[in-house]
Amino acid sequence: MSDASLNTQDFSNDASFGDFFALLKPRVMSLVVFTAFVGLLVAPTSVHPVVGFASILFIAIGGGASGALNMWWEADVDAVMKRTQGRPIPSGKVTPGEAKAFGITLAAMAVVMLGLAANLAAAGILAFTIFFYVVVYTMGLKRVTPQNIVIGGAAGAFPPMIGWAVATGGVSIESVLMFSIIFMWTPPHFWALALFMNDDYTKAGIPMLPVVRGRRSTRNHILVYTLLLAPVAIGAAFTSIGGPVYLTAAVALNLWFIAGAVNIWRRDEDAAIADKYRAERKFFRVSLLYLFLHFGALLAEGVLRSFGIGGW
Amino acid sequence: MAIAKEHEMHKRRFNRNMGVGLTLLAFVALVYGLTVAKMQTGDMMEANDHSPRVSVTPAEPTE
Structure with missing residues (x-):
């Protein structure tokens, strides 16, 4: 060498x-x-x-x-x-x-x-x-x-x-509910992303919902999952980890999230292409905030409880 | 091309090795801290391994 x-x-x-x-x-x-x-x-x-x-x-x-x-x-x-x-x-x-x-x-x-x-x-x-x-x-x-x-x-x-x-x-009901919030939140969050990143997934051959079932079906799915998520997220307010702060946050956030999902559901492809998926992109950003604020509210309840003022 | 004593590659490898070294140091510190914390909170340090020894046998009832 x-x-x-x-x-x-x-x-x-x-x-x-x-x-x-x-x-x-x-x-x-x-x-x-x-x-x-x-x-x-x-x-x-x-x-x-x-x-x-x-x-x-x-x-x-x-x-x-x-x-x-x-x-x-x-x-x-x-x-x-x-x-x-x-x-x-x-x-x-x-x-x-x-x-x-x-x-x-x-x-x-x-x-x-x-x-x-x-x-x-x-x-x-x-x-x-x-x-x-x-x-x-x-x-x-x-x-x-x-x-x-x-x-x-x-x-x-x-x-x-x-x-x-x-x-x-x-494991207990509270931890199962926290699991359920993220579990039910993930599909609408990612399907909103998939709606405006569809080309990438098509190219990669991953059977994302918009690729396989079409965008109409994806919009329906987003709405259904968002509606199913609401009772789970609000229900957590009535367990030992919930309280008035969390309940207020959960009700407001779920109304906001459902309004976004309904908006996506009512739109057709032409409208979405015309404004470059503005509503879908906004829904995706809101979804990030949605999860962060839910867990933030749970955290706030936990901290308040340690001072003897949180919870029911 | 001039022969450079310190090739860019060496710098990158040094950084990587330094990163690994510091991570391992932090890990050692963490395990040490965990040990101290567990001893402070009085967690059971020994589990039953089916051989009788003073530290795991129940205390004699006192009159």
Whole structure:
């Protein structure tokens, strides 16, 4: 081997620390952290702050690990879609093998550490969440059924339930309701996105609802899920985690969300194309606020309760 | 092309190694903190492994 041959390798695409961090889908992780934190804080029992912090961190790492495994499996699709072309694997910075090893290692570490830091129930739900998101959703159903978002939504809905389990060591109606809010919210949120990002999904061959059933059917689905979401979200107000603050917020937010869904339902394609999907884009933005404010209101109730003034 | 002592690649790798190093350090600190917190709250540190020993046998009832 000559000296010259040493420098023939191209290192211009070497991954940086940030590329590995990007594999964890930081934006999704922030939602996981927030909802898990709320789940932990509104629980009737408290944990040591260090235990709480570590538990949230391991839940976030577990969520991030499933994101990395999702990117490993979806690399071919990500390379086709405009929204995902810049991700570390399609851009050639991280190899699929590296992402897979990274994801599996972090997932195992997160589950074991959560079990040690908190309890086996929380670790068990985290393990199930990772399995559900990676194997059931990403590998199994995402490319098979137009109801993929409904199934995928379940994986994203588990974090508050895990947070609750960290504090209480189990599952109860309150944590099931927090799960249900995110589970029912996910389909209208993503279908609104799919309405104006349809071309990307068509190109990638993912059977999103607008691709398979058409946009009319998607608009109907958005309305139905939004109507079904309202009683679940408002119902949580009458459990031990609810109170007047949450009830007021939930009623106002659900009326706002339903009004948006009705607006989308009444529009036809011509109107949507004419204003470049303005209503759909607005509904998507409102949906983000909707979820954030619901959990924010639950958090507010929890904090008020700790001062003896929240709740019923 | 002049031979540069510090190639851009070296800088990137240094940053990556530094990131991994700091992450591991933070992990060690976290596990240490967790241990202290668990001992402070008096959590059970030993579970029953089916071999009798003083620390897991019930206390004798006092008269």
